[in-house]
Amino acid sequence: MSPAPPPPLAQAIGEQEFRAFSTWLHREAGIHLGEQKKALVAGRLASRLRHHGLQRFGEYYELLHSPRHAPERQIALDLLTTNETSFFREPRHFDFLRERIVPAHAGGKPLRVWSAACSSGEEPYSIALVLCSTLGDRPWEVLASDLSSRVLERARQARYPMARAGQIPTALLHAHCLKGTGRHEGQFAVAPEAASRVRFQQVNLNGPLPALGEFELILLRNVMIYFDASTKQAVLDRVLACLRPGGHLLIGHSESLAGLRTGLRPVAPAIYLKP
Template sequence: MNAPHIFQPFVVSDSELALFQTLFKQQIGLHLSDEKKALLASRLESRLMALGLSRFHDYYRFITGPGEAAAEELQQAIDLITTNETYFFREPAHFEFLSQSIVPATRADAPFSVWSAASASGEEAYSIAMVLHDTLGDAPWRVLGSDVSQRVLRSARRGMYPLSRCEHIPQPYLKRYCLRGVDEYTGQLLVERSLRERVSFVSMNLTRLPDTLGQFDVIFLRNVIIYFDLPTKIRVLESVLRYLRPGGYLITGHSESLHGVCVPLEAVASAIYRKPVNP
């Protein structure tokens, strides 16, 4: 009788971890600490199994090799390693400040533009859109959502979410902007089409921003710089601020600190900063 097969979990060696630390730092600016061995293994082991590989070193060689297949697999690895936990109206004080303080004081000579710079699966971008439609109505405005993960962007463009992810949407917005699924879509919620059409999503790496983004009145850069080391955090902030209009607002996550970062911003509220008009 053959002995039963015992699954051997994938183990990441110190040298393999170092390879992926360098790779993800170069590709997306992610600081993967030495304590993340187990996380790396759990996030990527399914890809090793799918490809019939037994060592993380072999997987690293594949995704850093030439060809379209390698590039596609590298994107899959990035999708798996990045954290994309979010929900509608997360940190609600920011949306209150947007609706009560920023929008009423905005100029009327150009479309009001907001960039959700780490939009994940889109809840933040659609939350912003609900606020803007409610406060600006038919006046011109736009929301851009961006993320490094192609996987979550596909979900964002669809605009459909489990009801469990929507419990923080204010009731008036829920009734006005959301459709409850029926039949095979029971338990799902769909953002209303006219709102979805005002929000666009693009794949974007914050460490390699394009030159064609335009200028924004508000940039949400929340719950992402916490994953960067200090030099990368400074570089990303300096790059992002190029696209913030003078007098515009940068909003970060409540758990993120700009301590030790010298950038031209004035703190106006918790995790809310204003770019001076005349620096």
Template structure:
């Protein structure tokens, strides 16, 4: 088999419409090379001659697990610790000091990817809440990144934005074969739970949250999907709770019940 198999427009269209149906994700034509690159090794694995054949394979019931593999490959996005640090500053300075003592303070990272965001949140809560109990939930559509998140084991370069005192306090440095990596300490890891959630489908019972982070995922959605996803998440947010999106995103025309309190930070009345 040659080292490159062309992905033709018709085949790309099949993946586009499937991903939109399955995950609400809008693949622009500019993403064609990315799709071809990420799926090519699966074609090789099954010794298939075209992307069309691979599409048939994932759509047939014979390979249930392969559908998830394709979904994982096409939905994984880049993330790192304390990304967009202003959001963590806002939590630390404006939100946590007003948390009701004795009540469990809950935060949901709704597009948690490989876990960097939920663990950054966990460190922020552990530092800022004193004796107030708290929990963090991380969810993602990809089972592959959730498995990484549960392990809490990262290459050292991922710690670039992680403040040194927090790195020392909440992480273990890898030695020997694990050199060049770090592990989130077990007591912190145990307070973060991960669950697979497709934001494009009815949500499982997750309870109510004081803060919901929905960052760097809406950029993949078209306007109607954004509207549906936000409408689906809002009932899970307590009154007076905060809804935080990425600085590169906006809720203009998506939702009018939330009040903007700072750039990319909204509050539920």
């Protein structure tokens, strides 16, 4: 006999349950969830309720705070913080990297770039493809960080569905990507000369940062839209401490630094210079 299916959810997520998860996520990751996110929370966590044979979201919230279920907290964080991304998203930023950052970089020291909310890796690999084509074997490195351990594990594989190859400029795709064969047919991989220069690390921007060193360029794109004003300021203070004088910060085109203390000078849409 096959095992009985888990019981269906008894109800949708309640207001009090949603507030509990919202408060927990803000405390852990600095992310603010508005009322319009109730369906998102319920949809992303429903599979975990079924996994544990639970019927109510309140039961799952209690399970998250049980010491013997500590690993479940990372799973829930991964589910609630993973965002969509793509190769060469907001392409003018990559033009700026190629046309302004690389030519201005003095030789000797490595050109260091930080993708501070890298999700499943498309952003840092886009950076690496540009640097591989412009700097080649000269010293450069990309740090890619995210709160989600699940997306970092996926990103480390450097392998993506072939449908996403169309997001990559043709010259870079042909020069620094490999078409999958055999069991990897229908996929492509970022070639080792680019992928090996990307280092992935789990980092929570909502807390003290590990020793990361200084960077010439930091991409903090499409993540601050989830923070309230005080969290934005705290995250920016931490991140900008890692940006060397003369370095640049890139944010998403839908984001704004208005009302925040940064000491930065705008040089182009969503591009800022640290004097």
